[in-house]
Amino acid sequence: xxxxxxxxxxxxESLLQGQPRLPASPLAWFNQLRxxxxxxxxxxxxxxxxxxxxxxxxxxxxxxxSFQPARAxxxxxxxxxxxxxxxxxxxxxxxxxxxYMPQLSTPAERLGNRGLIVTNLSxxxxxxxxxxxxxxxxYARFEDxxxxxxxxxxxxxxxxxxxxxxxAIDTPVHVLLIATQPEVASHPRCLFIAEAGSEVxxxxxxxxxxxxVYVTNAVTEIAVGDNARxxxxxxxxxxxxxxxxxxxxxxxxxxxxxxxxxxxxxARISRYDLNTGLDAEDAECVIDGLALINGRQLADxxxxxxxxxPNCTSRQLHKCIADGSxxxxxxxxxxxxxxxxxxxxAQSSRNLLLNAKARIDTKPQLEIFANDVKCAHGATVGQLDxxxxxxxxxxxxxxxTARNLxxxxxxxxIIDRIPIASLKYRLEQTVLxxxxxx
Amino acid sequence: xIHQDSKTILExxxxxxxxxxVEILKGVDLIVKSGEVHAIMGTNGSGKSTFAKVLAxxxxxxxTGGSVxxxxxxxxxxxxxxxxxxxxxxxxxYPIEIPGVSNSHFLRLAYNTLQSQRGKxxxxxxxxxDFVREKMKLLEMNPNFLDxxxxxxxxxxxxxxxEILQMALLEPRLAILDETDSGLDIxxxxxVTNGVNKLANKDNAIILVTHYQRMLNYIxxxxxxxxxxxxxxxxxxxxxxxDLETRGYDWxxxxxxxxxxx
Ligand SMILES: Nc1ncnc2c1ncn2[C@@H]1O[C@H](COP(=O)(O)OP(=O)(O)O)[C@@H](O)[C@H]1O
Ligand SMILES: [Mg+2]
Numbered sequence: 221x222x223x224x225x226x227x228x229x230x231x232x233e234s235l236l237q238g239q240p241r242l243p244a245s246p247l248a249w250f251n252q253l254r255x256x257x258x259x260x261x262x263x264x265x266x267x268x269x270x271x272x273x274x275x276x277x278x279x280x281x282x283x284x285x286s287f288q289p290a291r292a293x294x295x296x297x298x299x300x301x302x303x304x305x306x307x308x309x310x311x312x313x314x315x316x317x318x319x320y321m322p323q324l325s326t327p328a329e330r331l332g333n334r335g336l337i338v339t340n341l342s343x344x345x346x347x348x349x350x351x352x353x354x355x356x357x358x359y360a361r362f363e364d365x366x367x368x369x370x371x372x373x374x375x376x377x378x379x380x381x382x383x384x385x386x387x388a389i390d391t392p393v394h395v396l397l398i399a400t401q402p403e404v405a406s407h408p409r410c411l412f413i414a415e416a417g418s419e420v421x422x423x424x425x426x427x428x429x430x431x432x433v434y435v436t437n438a439v440t441e442i443a444v445g446d447n448a449r450x451x452x453x454x455x456x457x458x459x460x461x462x463x464x465x466x467x468x469x470x471x472x473x474x475x476x477x478x479x480x481x482x483x484x485x486x487a488r489i490s491r492y493d494l495n496t497g498l499d500a501e502d503a504e505c506v507i508d509g510l511a512l513i514n515g516r517q518l519a520d521x522x523x524x525x526x527x528x529x530p531n532c533t534s535r536q537l538h539k540c541i542a543d544g545s546x547x548x549x550x551x552x553x554x555x556x557x558x559x560x561x562x563x564x565x566a567q568s569s570r571n572l573l574l575n576a577k578a579r580i581d582t583k584p585q586l587e588i589f590a591n592d593v594k595c596a597h598g599a600t601v602g603q604l605d606x607x608x609x610x611x612x613x614x615x616x617x618x619x620x621t622a623r624n625l626x627x628x629x630x631x632x633x634i635i636d637r638i639p640i641a642s643l644k645y646r647l648e649q650t651v652l653x654x655x656x657x658x
Numbered sequence: 659x660i661h662q663d664s665k666t667i668l669e670x671x672x673x674x675x676x677x678x679x680v681e682i683l684k685g686v687d688l689i690v691k692s693g694e695v696h697a698i699m700g701t702n703g704s705g706k707s708t709f710a711k712v713l714a715x716x717x718x719x720x721x722t723g724g725s726v727x728x729x730x731x732x733x734x735x736x737x738x739x740x741x742x743x744x745x746x747x748x749x750x751x752y753p754i755e756i757p758g759v760s761n762s763h764f765l766r767l768a769y770n771t772l773q774s775q776r777g778k779x780x781x782x783x784x785x786x787x788d789f790v791r792e793k794m795k796l797l798e799m800n801p802n803f804l805d806x807x808x809x810x811x812x813x814x815x816x817x818x819x820x821e822i823l824q825m826a827l828l829e830p831r832l833a834i835l836d837e838t839d840s841g842l843d844i845x846x847x848x849x850v851t852n853g854v855n856k857l858a859n860k861d862n863a864i865i866l867v868t869h870y871q872r873m874l875n876y877i878x879x880x881x882x883x884x885x886x887x888x889x890x891x892x893x894x895x896x897x898x899x900x901d902l903e904t905r906g907y908d909w910x911x912x913x914x915x916x917x918x919x920x
Contacts, residue, residue, distance in 0.1 A: 616771040
């Protein structure tokens with residue numbers, strides 16, 4: 221990714237200056253990582269639509285907005301948080317405007333899971349430096365990614381999950397990031413590590429208590445060890461006035477498996493970059509996504525699946541539903557490196573336009589440098605099927621009901637893949653309500 | 659059953675309809691009264707399905723002439739869903755699959771829509787489950803079809819049963835069954851036609867569209883019509899179907915040209 225120069229960099233300066241000085245860490249490597257990132261953040265420019273990677277996503281509304289660090293978080297009503305609780309998740313980490321809220325959280329140690337670490341990064345980093353250092357900042361590259369650089373420059377807190385060798389965690393881990401204050405910029409940083417042969421389901425859940433303007437600039441790094449499995453559900457239901465920039469970088473070790481379902485419903489402008497590295501043989505990823513937007517929302521998903529080693533499998537289904545004058549973007553890159561023989565990859569982008577003023581841009585991007593590979597891909601953009609509508613109406617369903625039912629079904633195919641029943645149900649209700657509003 | 663004093667359910671006069679500017683129906687006349695079973699036969703391409711879909715209100719077909727009264731009301735004043743709620747039902751020749759829409763949810767929505775239209779109680783999911791299972795027994799359908807998407811992955815015969823299941827739930831005043839027999843083996847044909855016979859009564863009417871006489875062995879028609887080139891060219895009793903079976907359609911002595919070139 222290259223970013224062209226914008227005329228002035230005052231926006232970034234103000235953003236950098238607006239952040240509190242972070243205390244130096246006793247860990248030299250950590251201070252170095254941050255210093256590097258500060259350096260890069262100072263040099264990189266805010267991307268514009270002249271940058272190929274940001275062609276459809278105009279960030280000028282973000283540049284016009286001023287943000288500040290979060291003020292001391294108001295005491296959150298437990299009831300506000302319970303509204304978002306997920307029954308199946310016995311482990312929960314709650315962050316409010318980027319700040320860890322121990323009183324609202326149930327970290328792993330309270331459950332007595334031996335060796336499992338689920339807590340906030342800043343409190344655990346010194347004690348677990350040895351486990352963290354090989355991963356933190358290693359996957360989410362920031363040399364040419366301003367937002368990852370900013371996140372790393374401000375790297376302070378976020379969720380830390382370390383699943384010890386061979387452990388299968390039978391409860392989902394719920395990382396709940398709640399936005400409550402207007403004009404706040406938060407930079408949550410999450411690190412999920414599944415050691416060899418372990419298994420865990422993690423829900424990364426961005427919500428908001430109101431319709432405020434704020435910016436969330438999140439970075440998540442995920443390391444899946446040999447034969448380990450991570451199921452990662454990411455839900456973005458931010459305020460429809462907010463800006464959400466998310467970068468997630470995943471590295472898969474030998475015969476490991478990464479399963480991702482991401483759902484984007486909120487934010488005025490959202491951008492999610494998911495970079496998955498199949499970095500060892502026999503690894504497998506299944507990556508599904510849904511963006512359901514309306515009004516003047518923009519949701520941009522950029523995914524990259526890197527077949528770096530032979531015998532890996534990737535599956536991807538991404539769906540966008542755009543109503544009103546919303547704009548959805550999907551860019552799906554599949555890279556098959558030289559030597560990554562016997563790659564098996566399939567990508568499908570399916571899109572539903574519900575309004576003549578809405579817009580969807582989808583771009584599969586295949587870069588194949590090996591010869592013995594199977595790469596299927598396809599993209600469709602369409603409206604609701606008139607034969608399906610007629611069939612439903614011929615049974616007495618109103619035009620509106622028929623439309624809602626079909627729109628819902630289109631999105632439900634992705635939501636159905638979420639392995640947490642109560643969340644699935646909740647999202648289905650949300651989607652149904654959102655569709656009915658239109 | 660023909661009764662002298664039955665009410666007229668459907669009155670089609672000089673109906674003309676076109677697809678993409680090509681006229682397909684060229685003046686169809688038909689009167690259907692309550693309690694009656696009408697068979698419409700004819701070779702492929704004669705316009706039977708077009709006629710059925712025009713009655714159901716499919717937007718691909720433009721009505722270019724003639725009129726249709728349904729229980730005295732101009733059918734073309736009604737949207738497809740209003741026709742369904744008024745009691746018109748079409749069992750499609752090729753029922754489409756709607757993946758992702760659960761069959762049970764769809765059936766319940768349709769059923770409850772009709773119930774509220776008729777001023778009757780709607781059923782909640784549990785009550786409906788019991789109710790629909792009873793109806794499925796009539797058609798010897800496996801209840802697991804409820805958990806699938808609408809017609810999703812159903813075989814041809816299973817789709818046809820699902821159509822008749824919908825007929826059983828919606829209890830239409832006029833049911834048009836378009837080639838419901840095709841894709842059914844003999845056992846399934848017996849089950850499905852038996853179901854249809856149970857649904858037929860003195861207050862409703864059925865139009866059976868078929869090009870085989872086979873189904874008429876199970877559902878006895880009061881009238882048999884022959885459609886050809888977008889018109890009903892001959893009407894008789896059930897013995898006409900047997901004539902057609904042995905002699906084909908050519909003896910009717912009507913123009914042999916294809917409708918499009920006529
Ligand atoms: N949607 C359509 N688009 C174009 N042509 C059609 C369409 N539906 C029917 N036709 C044409 O109309 C004629 C009658 O078709 P149809 O009503 O399906 O006949 P039948 O059901 O008697 O076999 C055929 O020539 C067919 O090709
Ligand atoms: Mg036909």
